[in-house]
Amino acid sequence: MNNYEVLNSKIMRSSDLPLYWIDPLKVEADLNVLKIEGKKITVQDLLFYPEGGGQESDQGELLYNDQVIAEVLHVEKSSSEAILEVKWKDRKVIPEPPFPVKAKIQPDRRKALMRSHTSQHLVSAIFEKHGYETKRAEIHPDEFLVELDKDFPSEDLSSIIEEANLTVVNGKKVVSKFITKEEAMKFKARTPLKKAEERIFRVVEIEDTDVSFCGGTHTSSTSEIGTILLTNHGKRFFRFVVGHKASEMLNKLTHYLLLASKQVATSPNQALETLLRTYATLKDENRNMNQRIQSFIREVVAKSQESFIEIVNGKPVLVIMALPIAKKQMGKIMDELKKSETFIISTSDNILIIESKHYEFAESIFEKLKKALTAKGGGAKGRYTLKLEEQLDRSKIISILD
Numbered sequence: 001m002n003n004y005e006v007l008n009s010k011i012m013r014s015s016d017l018p019l020y021w022i023d024p025l026k027v028e029a030d031l032n033v034l035k036i037e038g039k040k041i042t043v044q045d046l047l048f049y050p051e052g053g054g055q056e057s058d059q060g061e062l063l064y065n066d067q068v069i070a071e072v073l074h075v076e077k078s079s080s081e082a083i084l085e086v087k088w089k090d091r092k093v094i095p096e097p098p099f100p101v102k103a104k105i106q107p108d109r110r111k112a113l114m115r116s117h118t119s120q121h122l123v124s125a126i127f128e129k130h131g132y133e134t135k136r137a138e139i140h141p142d143e144f145l146v147e148l149d150k151d152f153p154s155e156d157l158s159s160i161i162e163e164a165n166l167t168v169v170n171g172k173k174v175v176s177k178f179i180t181k182e183e184a185m186k187f188k189a190r191t192p193l194k195k196a197e198e199r200i201f202r203v204v205e206i207e208d209t210d211v212s213f214c215g216g217t218h219t220s221s222t223s224e225i226g227t228i229l230l231t232n233h234g235k236r237f238f239r240f241v242v243g244h245k246a247s248e249m250l251n252k253l254t255h256y257l258l259l260a261s262k263q264v265a266t267s268p269n270q271a272l273e274t275l276l277r278t279y280a281t282l283k284d285e286n287r288n289m290n291q292r293i294q295s296f297i298r299e300v301v302a303k304s305q306e307s308f309i310e311i312v313n314g315k316p317v318l319v320i321m322a323l324p325i326a327k328k329q330m331g332k333i334m335d336e337l338k339k340s341e342t343f344i345i346s347t348s349d350n351i352l353i354i355e356s357k358h359y360e361f362a363e364s365i366f367e368k369l370k371k372a373l374t375a376k377g378g379g380a381k382g383r384y385t386l387k388l389e390e391q392l393d394r395s396k397i398i399s400i401l402d
């Protein structure tokens with residue numbers, strides 16, 4: 001199916017257009033090699049998408065007489081030619097340029113870039129509808145980032161994501177149109193007209209959703225995207241994964257959370273380990289997901305046989321004894337706990353950690369314990385550690401804190 005239209009026949013023949021514009025699913029072609037300089041090969045034909053407009057370039061390989069001669073690692077555009085940065089496999093078998101090579105693009109990577117690029121248009125269009133302009137976008141395989149012009153209220157994020165995913169399942173058509181500069185000047189699009197020197201302008205339309213000037217590769221329907229999942233955000237930055245990467249991450253997270261919820265009742269420490277794995281899965285932390293994990297951690301800690309709450313100067317202090325986790329693994333858990341609790345943890349390597357968002361309170365507990373235990377340690381701003389000679393027991397810690 002053609003998912004492009006040439007609106008003005010006097011501009012061009014379709015053979016004037018880059019192959020990645022006409023048919024983004026075409027991943028093989030014969031290319032004419034014009035020049036070779038070290039690891040750079042200049043080819044006449046625009047099959048490989050060159051890095052630009054925030055989108056990463058294609059990768060792939062070059063074959064000569066059915067033999068792979070080079071891996072294509074990166075692509076740049078230079079006027080109407082493409083410069084391929086390669087890793088040579090066999091340079092001896094090729095003649096002096098010009099000569100033809102067969103080029104193959106990594107199809108999975110191409111499709112993953114098409115999915116994330118289309119998703120980015122979709123998400124940017126929805127933000128725009130709510131009055132937030134996209135200042136910058138990054139397109140990686142099945143992953144993209146959007147930077148807005150102003151702070152977006154995080155409580156409205158879930159409705160944006162839901163709207164984007166609804167557009168995905170509704171399978172809206174994505175069509176490219178090619179127009180002249182004169183036509184482009186009059187065109188109403190979400191993105192500004194940038195390259196005034198260009199002869200041909202390309203407009204990418206998502207049915208009922210978005211119209212923008214763009215030179216990237218896109219799917220022909222939003223349904224090809226699969227799923228859009230938010231994985232991290234600040235006030236203006238939003239990072240998403242899509243397609244297979246999104247469903248894989250969701251499945252993994254659901255698996256871990258279900259597993260942890262079963263483990264909580266019988267073996268809280270194991271549940272804690274499972275949750276640490278969940279953290280590792282989310283390389284970029286999703287705040288919404290973190291809140292769920294945070295409540296699980298609380299549950300784990302609360303059900304641990306080794307933990308109790310001690311009232312010190314009228315304030316509750318959570319004491320977790322001999323947690324079988326090394327201090328270096330504790331950072332995440334403590335970050336979560338300290339948001340609302342004052343707590344003391346003795347780790348299995350005999351480190352006593354005192355944390356509270358009430359700095360003075362934490363310091364008073366620290367001083368009390370340090371003196372009573374004649375232990376070495378220090379800290380500041382609500383976080384203190386003590387190195388103990390041996391494990392502390394519950395009655396000892398209560399007697400000191402009372």
Ligand SMILES: [Zn+2]
Nearest residue numbers: 117204214216
């Ligand atoms: Zn685009």
